[in-house]
Amino acid sequence: MAYKTIVEDSIxxxxxxxGLGGTGAAWEARFWGQDKKIVIAEKANIDRSGxxxxxxxxxxxxxxxxxxxxxxxxxxxxxxxxxxGLVREDLLFDMARHVDSTVHQFxxxxxxxxxxxxxxxxxxxxRWQIMIHGESYKPIVAEAAKKSADKVFNRICVTxxxxxxxxxxxxxxxxxxxxxxxxxxxxKSKAVICGAGGASNIFKPRxxxxxxxxxxxxxxxxxxxxxxxxxxxAKMTQMENRIVLARFKxxxxxVGAYFLHLKTYTQNGMGEEYESKWFxxxxxxVGKEYLDPEVSHLTHRPIPTCLRNHALISEVNAGRGPIHxxxxxxxxxxxxxxxxxxxxxxxxxxxxxxxxxxDVDPKNENPExxxxxxxxxxxxxxGSGAWCSGPEDVSPPEYFWGYNRMTxxxxxxxxxxxxxxxxxxxxxxxxxxGRLAAKAACKYIDDGxxxxxxxxxxxxxxxxxxIYKPLEHYKIYRNAIVxxxxxxHYINPKQGLDRLQKLMDEYCGGVTVSYMTNEKLxxxxxxxxxxxxxxxxxxxxxxxxELLRAWELKHRHRAAECVTQHTLFRKETRWPGYxxxxxxxxxxxxxxxxxxxSRRDPNTGEYTMEKAPCYHLVxxxx
Amino acid sequence: xxxxxxxxxxxxxxxxxxxxxSDIMHIDKTYRRAYNIEPNMCWECYSCVKACxxxxxxxxxxxxxxxxxxxxxxxxxxxxxxxxxxxKFRNGTEKNFLSPITTKPxxxxxxxxxxxxAPSAEQRGSQLLYNEPKYIRLDEGGLxxxxxxxxxxxxxxYY
Ligand SMILES: Cc1cc2nc3c(=O)[nH]c(=O)nc-3n(C[C@H](O)[C@H](O)[C@H](O)COP(=O)(O)OP(=O)(O)OC[C@H]3O[C@@H](n4cnc5c(N)ncnc54)[C@H](O)[C@@H]3O)c2cc1C
Ligand code: SF4
Ligand code: SF4
Numbered sequence: 001m002a003y004k005t006i007v008e009d010s011i012x013x014x015x016x017x018x019g020l021g022g023t024g025a026a027w028e029a030r031f032w033g034q035d036k037k038i039v040i041a042e043k044a045n046i047d048r049s050g051x052x053x054x055x056x057x058x059x060x061x062x063x064x065x066x067x068x069x070x071x072x073x074x075x076x077x078x079x080x081x082x083x084x085g086l087v088r089e090d091l092l093f094d095m096a097r098h099v100d101s102t103v104h105q106f107x108x109x110x111x112x113x114x115x116x117x118x119x120x121x122x123x124x125x126x127r128w129q130i131m132i133h134g135e136s137y138k139p140i141v142a143e144a145a146k147k148s149a150d151k152v153f154n155r156i157c158v159t160x161x162x163x164x165x166x167x168x169x170x171x172x173x174x175x176x177x178x179x180x181x182x183x184x185x186x187x188k189s190k191a192v193i194c195g196a197g198g199a200s201n202i203f204k205p206r207x208x209x210x211x212x213x214x215x216x217x218x219x220x221x222x223x224x225x226x227x228x229x230x231x232x233x234a235k236m237t238q239m240e241n242r243i244v245l246a247r248f249k250x251x252x253x254x255v256g257a258y259f260l261h262l263k264t265y266t267q268n269g270m271g272e273e274y275e276s277k278w279f280x281x282x283x284x285x286v287g288k289e290y291l292d293p294e295v296s297h298l299t300h301r302p303i304p305t306c307l308r309n310h311a312l313i314s315e316v317n318a319g320r321g322p323i324h325x326x327x328x329x330x331x332x333x334x335x336x337x338x339x340x341x342x343x344x345x346x347x348x349x350x351x352x353x354x355x356x357x358x359d360v361d362p363k364n365e366n367p368e369x370x371x372x373x374x375x376x377x378x379x380x381x382x383g384s385g386a387w388c389s390g391p392e393d394v395s396p397p398e399y400f401w402g403y404n405r406m407t408x409x410x411x412x413x414x415x416x417x418x419x420x421x422x423x424x425x426x427x428x429x430x431x432x433x434g435r436l437a438a439k440a441a442c443k444y445i446d447d448g449x450x451x452x453x454x455x456x457x458x459x460x461x462x463x464x465x466x467i468y469k470p471l472e473h474y475k476i477y478r479n480a481i482v483x484x485x486x487x488x489h490y491i492n493p494k495q496g497l498d499r500l501q502k503l504m505d506e507y508c509g510g511v512t513v514s515y516m517t518n519e520k521l522x523x524x525x526x527x528x529x530x531x532x533x534x535x536x537x538x539x540x541x542x543x544x545x546e547l548l549r550a551w552e553l554k555h556r557h558r559a560a561e562c563v564t565q566h567t568l569f570r571k572e573t574r575w576p577g578y579x580x581x582x583x584x585x586x587x588x589x590x591x592x593x594x595x596x597x598s599r600r601d602p603n604t605g606e607y608t609m610e611k612a613p614c615y616h617l618v619x620x621x622x
Numbered sequence: 623x624x625x626x627x628x629x630x631x632x633x634x635x636x637x638x639x640x641x642x643x644s645d646i647m648h649i650d651k652t653y654r655r656a657y658n659i660e661p662n663m664c665w666e667c668y669s670c671v672k673a674c675x676x677x678x679x680x681x682x683x684x685x686x687x688x689x690x691x692x693x694x695x696x697x698x699x700x701x702x703x704x705x706x707x708x709x710k711f712r713n714g715t716e717k718n719f720l721s722p723i724t725t726k727p728x729x730x731x732x733x734x735x736x737x738x739x740a741p742s743a744e745q746r747g748s749q750l751l752y753n754e755p756k757y758i759r760l761d762e763g764g765l766x767x768x769x770x771x772x773x774x775x776x777x778x779x780y781y
Binding site for chain 2 (some may be wrong): 030051090108110143208213355435
């Protein structure tokens with residue numbers, strides 16, 4: 001192929017993926033590295049890329065320490081309860097102690113944050129969330145990143161990290177291709193901050209026709225952060241901890257503001273409260289430490305997200321669906337009605353489209369809720385991602401190897417969904433993590449840790465060949481058939497994605513099996529994933545757009561494999577309502593009060609699994 | 623199909639192509655106008671709709687579950703700093719909403735960090751980020767640490 005090779009040399013800090021984490025990294029890097037060369041490589045257009053492309057109506061992580069509302073350790077406690085005990089408390093504490101400074105900057109940059117007219121403070125939706133008019137959240141943070149970066153490369157799909165050839169396990173940059181021109185881009189860099197986001201579309205979605213684009217996490221969240229890092233041999237953690245969300249049916253409209261601010265509630269098809277009925281049995285599965293409705297009632301301790309899902313799923317399976325969100329009372333108040341609608345228009349327009357199309361006016365009719373297909377990410381009520389170092393003043397030795405948010409690959413840092421063990425960071429926390437990673441990456445370079453990096457032409461050439469293989473493959477075999485997409489020599493990216501989703505759904509606990517799996521199923525799943533990997537060598541792409549889809553599929557496949565390995569390793573059901581191990585239906589603290597850590601050997605493709613200790617810094621009660 | 627483009631309004635300017643996060647707005651080679659090449663990868667995020675100077679792009683809800691006869695239109699005005707929505711139900715009901723999108727003129731309120739005074743060695747050695755500790759509580763208070771908050775990292779009881 002006649003694609004040009006474009007080399008960007010002598011970069012100090014390369015930001016891969018400029019969503020909330022990446023923009024935070026690029027912005028902050030300029031302060032600590034005023035003479036450093038900072039470059040962004042982004043798959044889409046930085047102004048509207050990532051999970052926040054259409055905006056947000058809330059910032060879900062804000063402490064309010066200036067008004068004495070919460071301390072960082074309160075947030076750690078909350079996230080830990082929600083995640084059934086297992087989080088990286090050092091990383092969470094660190095994010096939480098900085099996040100307010102991020103939000104105060106956002107306000108100064110022009111992000112409209114709503115105020116409580118009585119107190120003058122930010123208007124709270126719940127204890128942790130503040131309400132914003134965030135349609136332009138992404139353009140605003142993009143502006144900040146652009147002001148700091150030397151260069152922004154839009155429409156670059158990063159496919160691989162470059163590795164140093166003089167020192168093992170050290171990063172040296174990244175490569176990818178321009179989705180529009182097709183050109184091959186090589187970024188040689190001393191440090192890389194990976195902010196390429198989480199994963200939708202690994203599991204079969206509920207809608208499989210045109211509506212398969214209406215996922216909860218954006219359809220362009222292609223697991224690239226995971227694909228890139230796993231492939232390079234970074235250790236990953238909590239990859240089994242996929243998330244299932246209870247959302248408005250088909251539109252995936254968020255429910256946070258509805259529950260917390262509008263005070264709507266759920267009921268079953270008979271109009272009854274159903275949740276508490278499932279709690280006694282559930283308590284037997286997970287133990288009283290993790291579910292104690294009485295204590296929750298008295299102390300406002302939250303019931304974990306997964307357990308509330310469990311009640312919803314069980315009620316539907318018992319034949320008493322559908323579950324309704326009772327909106328008819330709240331929506332009689334015109335102000336609350338406005339909040340309810342604007343909440344969607346600001347972050348999930350598709351839900352408004354759906355209600356308009358189906359004549360559902362929540363003032364007159366209670367809309368349906370359902371549970372989503374699973375997603376893999378690390379900043380919402382789940383914490384999948386890379387195993388990263390914490391800050392030196394908080395982390396115990398097992399969690400600290402020199403530089404904050406550095407993965408187990410030297411010079412490779414993470415932010416947002418890319419970092420494991422840090423749920424409930426959300427948009428503001430992801431941006432904050434980017435800032436932390438940027439400061440540490442500058443220090444890494446200033447300490448001389450990136451000296452003497454060698455990248456040979458053969459590494460660059462090898463990757464180039466690999467990247468364009470699907471185009472070549474198409475060209476060679478296209479004419480073996482008359483027309484159409486059925487070809488004995490290749491599959492296209494859509495066909496591959498369908499296969500991945502079907503097998504993950506059926507063997508790894510997707511929606512059609514009510515989130516159930518077991519050792520046998522997982523082993524079959526792994527076998528099918530291995531065979532699929534062989535077929536991925538025969539992927540065909542007819543143009544550069546399909547080449548983008550081809551690499552997204554490869555990243556999704558690699559992440560899916562890691563998810564399956566982790567799910568197999570953890571022999572218990574830690575998060576009922578996210579997934580169930582049918583052969584180990586109970587939570588087993590004796591053996592599994594640990595974080596799971598995996599590493600895929602880049603040379604052999606073999607996985608090594610370990611348990612890492614879970615450190616705590618606060619007790620359960622305030 | 624999620625987004626679609628009205629033939630008579632589109633002039634082929636390419637703004638939608640430039641912005642779509644999913645890379646699915648493309649210019650048709652024959653008509654030289656834009657269209658959605660992969661509706662099942664469209665999030666109905668409205669980025670292209672907001673960016674189109676001709677208001678040529680509209681959304682028709684996903685065929686799997688959305689009946690015909692509705693519309694959700696938008697007008698995003700950077701100068702006024704507002705966004706206006708008009709929702710039309712299948713049954714004819716209409717709802718209108720208007721929200722702010724920014725409180726400042728675009729791009730001016732964000733400082734260039736290359737031009738602020740460089741951090742001192744002390745700042746570099748500390749746990750502080752740019753503008754900290756001031757911006758954490760907007761007072762003289764410092765950063766929270768394990769020590770200041772009386773905390774200790776202890777290995778989990780069950781390990
Ligand atoms: C519907 C919805 C509602 C939400 N509601 C809220 C809320 O109310 N409040 C809140 O605070 N948070 C909310 N969140 C969560 C928040 O959006 C995420 O936590 C946050 O965006 C994660 O940041 P990130 O940088 O990890 O990922 P993203 O912001 O998704 O950024 C990833 C970036 O990487 C790029 N990329 C991906 N692959 C590649 C590649 N191969 N090469 C180059 N670039 C690549 C992407 O284009 C993107 O720009 C919501 C999310 C969704 C989807
Ligand atoms: S932005 Fe509007 S006018 Fe321009 S190409 Fe797209 S649809 Fe056509
Ligand atoms: S609505 Fe969003 S995903 Fe769909 S075509 Fe427009 S910009 Fe792309």
